[in-house]
Each structure stands twice: as structure tokens, then as C-alpha cells.
Amino acid sequence: MRLKLALEVLGLLALAALIAVMPQLVSSFTAYEMATVGMYFIALLGLSILTGYSGQISLGHGAFMAIGGYTTAVLSVNGVYGHHIRDLWTIPIAGVVAGVAGLLVGIPALRLSGLYLALITFGIAVSFRQIPLKFDHFLGGTSGKVLSLLKTPFGLSATPNNWIYYLTWGIAFVLLVAAWLFVRGKPGRTLKAIRDSEIAAASSGISLARYKTLAFAMSAFYAGVAGSLYAIARGFMNPDVFPIVLSVYLVAALALGGVDSFLGLIVGASAIYVLVNRTADVTQWINHLPAVNLNPQRPGMPDVIFGAVLIVVLIILPTGVGGALRRLFGPLTSRLYSKS
Numbered sequence: 255m256r257l258k259l260a261l262e263v264l265g266l267l268a269l270a271a272l273i274a275v276m277p278q279l280v281s282s283f284t285a286y287e288m289a290t291v292g293m294y295f296i297a298l299l300g301l302s303i304l305t306g307y308s309g310q311i312s313l314g315h316g317a318f319m320a321i322g323g324y325t326t327a328v329l330s331v332n333g334v335y336g337h338h339i340r341d342l343w344t345i346p347i348a349g350v351v352a353g354v355a356g357l358l359v360g361i362p363a364l365r366l367s368g369l370y371l372a373l374i375t376f377g378i379a380v381s382f383r384q385i386p387l388k389f390d391h392f393l394g395g396t397s398g399k400v401l402s403l404l405k406t407p408f409g410l411s412a413t414p415n416n417w418i419y420y421l422t423w424g425i426a427f428v429l430l431v432a433a434w435l436f437v438r439g440k441p442g443r444t445l446k447a448i449r450d451s452e453i454a455a456a457s458s459g460i461s462l463a464r465y466k467t468l469a470f471a472m473s474a475f476y477a478g479v480a481g482s483l484y485a486i487a488r489g490f491m492n493p494d495v496f497p498i499v500l501s502v503y504l505v506a507a508l509a510l511g512g513v514d515s516f517l518g519l520i521v522g523a524s525a526i527y528v529l530v531n532r533t534a535d536v537t538q539w540i541n542h543l544p545a546v547n548l549n550p551q552r553p554g555m556p557d558v559i560f561g562a563v564l565i566v567v568l569i570i571l572p573t574g575v576g577g578a579l580r581r582l583f584g585p586l587t588s589r590l591y592s593k594s
Contacts, residue, residue: 265517266431273423277416286415287527289487292422293480294504294523298511299426299433300476301504306513307437308469309449311368314359314375316501317382318474320493321355322348322481324386327399327491332392341401341486345425348482349475356474360467379501383493398492401485418487425483429476430516436472437514445469503530506564512574521575529559 277285297319304310325348329339339347359378363371386393393399436442444465447455456462485491503526511522529536536559568574 262434266427266434269430270427273420273427277419282413282415285413285419286487287531289415289419289422290484290531291520291523291527292419292426293484293487294507294526295520296422296426296429296483297477297480297504298508298519298523299429299516300473300480301508302513302516302519303433303436303445303476304469304473305505305508307442307445307449308466309367309445310363310466310469311372311505312375312470312473313372313501313505314378314382315473315477315504316496316498317379318352318356318477319481319484319500320382320496321352321474322478323485323491323495324393324481325351325478326482326485327401328393330401331399342421345479345482345486349479352478352481353471353475356477357467357471359474360470361463363470364463364466376501379498383498386493394492396492398490398495401489401491418483422483422487425479429479433476434516441465441468506561510564510567510574515574518575525563529563533559 276288280288297315301312301315304312326341326344329344329347330341331338359375363374366374386398387395390396437445444455444460447458447460448462448465452462481496485495488495507522507526508519509522510525511518511520540559
């Protein structure tokens with residue numbers, strides 16, 4: 255166990271070092287792209303706790319990201335009692351607001367599971383779009399809200415793209431460590447017990463309601479932080495920033511990376527970015543295959559490519575990238591554990 259802990263800590267330190275040096279190795283725009291990947295990664299971290307560890311399926315996390323984004327937009331543009339709040343300080347507030355929303359959703363969702371829970375949460379994602387349209391005087395409606403440009407604090411010298419990269423991945427690393435400590439401790443083991451058998455967990459004295467709503471609230475908190483960062487990076491917020499299909503993409507990316515693999519989630523987050531924002535590049539690469547002729551400008555092409563890639567990967571790797579990595583390095587680590 256000590257060796258396993260040491261390897262995991264070493265992996266976290268290696269990731270921190272990689273995060274620190276990456277902007278020096280890539281262009282400014284690539285740093286911005288990697289920051290966007292980090293935002294998706296934060297949302298997937300929360301979804302992993304909810305789905306991978308507690309077994310609850312949510313198709314509404316795009317709505318929680320939108321709640322975080324709108325919280326940042328309202329506080330930084332409208333302010334409170336006439337005082338504008340700096341965008342950086344709205345990030346934890348956005349997480350808390352989204353977490354409360356997740357808690358409110360999680361309480362009635364206790365009576366549901368599986369397909370029914372997925373449908374209810376997807377209904378939330380579909381219906382949330384109408385809220386900014388209904389309260390357009392406060393949330394901006396279809397015109398949205400324009401945020402001020404992000405400024406580097408404390409006199410730090412960095413380009414805006416590099417700064418949003420360090421901000422995003424710095425927060426992502428802190429939230430990753432928090433999630434790692436959470437799942438390694440008693441709450442994580444309890445959620446796994448609930449996922450494996452709710453009846454057995456309840457007979458052992460575990461409060462299903464407490465831990466399942468905790469997972470919902472924590473997952474929504476992560477999504478709210480991701481949505482806040484996304485709004486800050488875009489400098490704009492309207493209902494189209496977080497489309498309904500984003501909730502489906504997040505669940506698909508979770509399956510692609512592995513529901514309980516933090517490393518695999520980076521792969522899943524990268525897949526969302528590449529297949530949504532680099533559809534033309536992916537299409538051109540696929541067009542090199544025999545008897546394939548795709549039009550990257552055709553509506554719905556990102557969905558077609560994303561679905562095809564997801565099907566192929568899950569056929570080859572049924573447990574996702576994370577499961578494949580465990581099978582690849584499992585014998586090596588087991589040998590190390592036995593020697594220790």
C-alpha cells in the first residue's frame with residue numbers, strides 16, 4: 255500500500271511539473287486550447303465521482319456548467335449592490351452555486367436510478383436553456399453578456415492565453431488532488447459500496463441519501479467551476495455557449511477515458527475538444543482512409559465523427575483508456591507490490 259501511495263504521489267508530482275513547463279514548449283494558441291481541455295477535464299472529474307464511484311448517471315452536467323458560467327457573468331458584469339466582483343473571485347462562488355443546484359437535483363433524484371435518472375437529468379439540460387431567455391433582462395437572453403478581458407493579477411508577466419492556461423490547470427490540479435484524497439478515503443470507499451450494491455450498503459448502516467446527494471453536489475461543484483473558467487476564457491456568455499449536446503459529450507468522454515480513471519479523463523477531455531473544435535482536421539485525416547469522403551462543413555459532422563470514434567474505441571477498449579492502462583501496467587505494479 256505504501257508503494258502504491260508513493261507511485262500515485264509521484265504521478266501527481268510529474269503531472270504538476272508537466273503543467274508548469276508545457277506553455278514554454280507550445281505556442282500561445284495551443285496553450286489556450288490546452289486550457290479548454292483542462293476545463294472539460296474539471297467537469298469530467300466531478301462526473302467521474304458521480305458516475306464512476308457512486309454509480310449515478312447524469313446527462314445534465316452541461317446545465318451545471320452553464321450555471322457556473324452565468325454566475326460568473328452576472329457577478330462580474332452586473333455586480334452585487336452596484337459593486338462588480340472580479341472574475342477570479344467568482345470562480346469559487348460559481349462552484350458553490352452549481353453545487354447547491356446539484357444538491358437540489360440530487361435530493362429528489364434519490365428515488366430514481368439508471369435510465370430514469372439519466373432522463374430526468376437530461377430534461378434539466380434541455381429545459382435550462384429557457385431560463386436565460388425568460389429572464390433576459392438579468393441574464394442577457396440570446397444576446398448574452400460580455401465579460402471584461404481577463405487581466406493577469408499581482409503584476410505577473412504572461413500572455414492572456416498562458417495565464418488562462420495556468421489558471422485553469424492550476425485549479426484543475428488542486429481539484430484533482432482533492433478528488434484523489436476523497437476517493438482514497440472513507441467517502442470514496444462508501445460510494446463504491448453504494449455503486450456495487452445499494453442493498454448491501456444500506457444493510458451495513460450506510461446512509462444512501464447522504465452520500466448520493468453528496469456525490470451530486472460535489473460533481474455539480476466541479477462542473478460549476480469548469481463553466482466559470484469557460485465563460486472567463488471566452489469572455490462571453492449566452493445559451494449557445496453550453497449546448498444541450500455537451501451533456502451527452504461529457505458522458506461519452508467519461509466512457510472513453512474510463513469512469514474511474516483520472517488519467518483517462520484527460521484523454522476524454524482532449525477528445526471533446528478535438529472532435530468539437532477541430533472537426534475539419536479530423537475529417538481530413540479520416541478522408542485518407544479508403545472509400546471515405548466526408549464533408550467537414552456538413553451540419554452534424556462533429557456528432558457523426560464523435561459517435562464513430564466512441565463506438566470503435568469502446569469495441570476495442572470496453573473499459574476505456576483508463577482500463578487499458580490498468581491492464582497494461584497492472585502486472586508491473588502487482589510485481590512491485592509483491593516485492594515490497
